[in-house]
Amino acid sequence: MKQKNRAVFAAVLAALALLAVPVLAWLYMQRSMETITKINMPNALLIGAGDAKPIQQLELGNIDVSETSNYKDVVFCVYSEKPGIKYYLQLAHTTNIGFNYEIYKAELSPQDGKLSYLGKNYKKGNLLKGSYLNKKPNTDYATDTYHAITYPDSNGNQTGSYDKVQTSAEPLYWKSTNEEVLPNEKDATGYYVTYYILHIKWDENVKNNKETDMIYIMVG
Numbered sequence: 001m002k003q004k005n006r007a008v009f010a011a012v013l014a015a016l017a018l019l020a021v022p023v024l025a026w027l028y029m030q031r032s033m034e035t036i037t038k039i040n041m042p043n044a045l046l047i048g049a050g051d052a053k054p055i056q057q058l059e060l061g062n063i064d065v066s067e068t069s070n071y072k073d074v075v076f077c078v079y080s081e082k083p084g085i086k087y088y089l090q091l092a093h094t095t096n097i098g099f100n101y102e103i104y105k106a107e108l109s110p111q112d113g114k115l116s117y118l119g120k121n122y123k124k125g126n127l128l129k130g131s132y133l134n135k136k137p138n139t140d141y142a143t144d145t146y147h148a149i150t151y152p153d154s155n156g157n158q159t160g161s162y163d164k165v166q167t168s169a170e171p172l173y174w175k176s177t178n179e180e181v182l183p184n185e186k187d188a189t190g191y192y193v194t195y196y197i198l199h200i201k202w203d204e205n206v207k208n209n210k211e212t213d214m215i216y217i218m219v220g
Contacts, residue, residue, distance in 0.1 A: 044080060044081075045078055045079075045080050045085055045087055045182075045219050045220075046078070046079055046080065047076060047077070047078055047217060047218075047219065048076065048077050048079060049074075049075065049076055049077070049117075049118060050074075050075030050076065050077065050117040050118045050120055050122065050195070051075075051077070051108075051118055051119070051120045051189060052077055052079050052189040052191050052193055053118055055076075057118060058074060058076060063200065065202055065206045070201055070202055070203065071199060071200060071201035071202070072199075072200045072201075073115055073117075073124070073197050073198070073199055073200075074117065074197070074198050074200070075106060075115065075117040075118070075120075075122050075195060075196070075197055075198075076195075076196055076198060076217065077193050077194060077195045077196065078180070078182065078193070078194050078196070078219050079182070079189070079191040079192060079193040079194070080182055080191060080192050081191060081192070082182075082192065083182060083183065083184045083185070083186075083192045084181060084182055084183075084184050084192075085181070085182045085192075086179045086180070086181050086182075087179065087180055087181075087182075087219040087220060088175055088176050088179060088180065088219065088220060089103065089128065089130070089175075089176040089180055089196070089217070089218075089219055090173070090174065090175050090176070090217070090218045090219065090220065091103065091130075091173075091174040091175075091215070091216070091217055091218075092171045092172065092173050092174070092215075092216040092218075093171060093172055093213055093214060093215045093216065094168055094169050094170075094171050094172075094213045094214050095140055095141055095142070095167075095168045095170075095171075095172060095213070096166075096168040096169070096211045096212065096213050097202075097206060097211050097212075097213045098140070098202055098203065098205050098206045099200050099201070099202050099206070099213065100200070100201050100202065101174075101198065101199070101200055101215070102127060102128075102198075102199040102201070103127075103128040103130070103176075103196050103197070103198055103199070104124050104125055104126065104127055104128060104196065104197040104199055105124075105125035105126050105128060105194075105195070105196060105197075106122045106123065106124055106125055106195040106196055106197045107122065107123050107125060107195055108120060108121070108122060108123075108187065108188075108195065109121055109122060109123035115197065122195060122197065124197050128176055128196070129176065129177040129178065130174050130175055130176040130177050131174065131175070131177065132172050132173065132174050133145075133146075133173045133174070133175060134146055134172060134173050135172055141167050141168070141170065141172075142170040142171060142172045142173075143170075144160075144170065146171075146173060147160055147165070147170060148160035150170070150171060151165055171214070171216075180194060180219075181194075182194055198215075198217070
């Protein structure tokens, strides 16, 4: 039987604490897949795969939509060499595939963790509260509210004149409702770490047509 799959490319970006990055510029600043880098400076917040592994190890390649569970969980984390840093978690993604994205708190749980990821066991916690900032009512697509900043013209000006963008390529922007806070104690990684699970789910409408979506995760 021919395998059903969808390709999802993840561009997960390190961001800086205390840096006022407007939500409007998330994709404009970091659309290139080549910008997946760590930014080292005092009080830097970093995003990693589970267990503070390099972000390149975040396992978001081909997703097999024939799985009976109809979902995929991947673990990522926010970490720093400094304790107690506050931040908002932010997500941006295109809508070419009929995936639904949720973020849950998580914790390392060697004994009873039900999710095994990159050699460690994790327990899923509560759903992280948040909301989309530019979603059209009763649809899964984005408004053009942030179009001019996401897609500047050829000179880099935010005029909104660039109109060769498919509906599904206009990204949705999501932001956590409350500030997150790094713990005050290091874990076994040697960092102050908060773990999360990106929960990707789909229904029977996701078929065997190869497509791609871009996913961006940021903190700021």
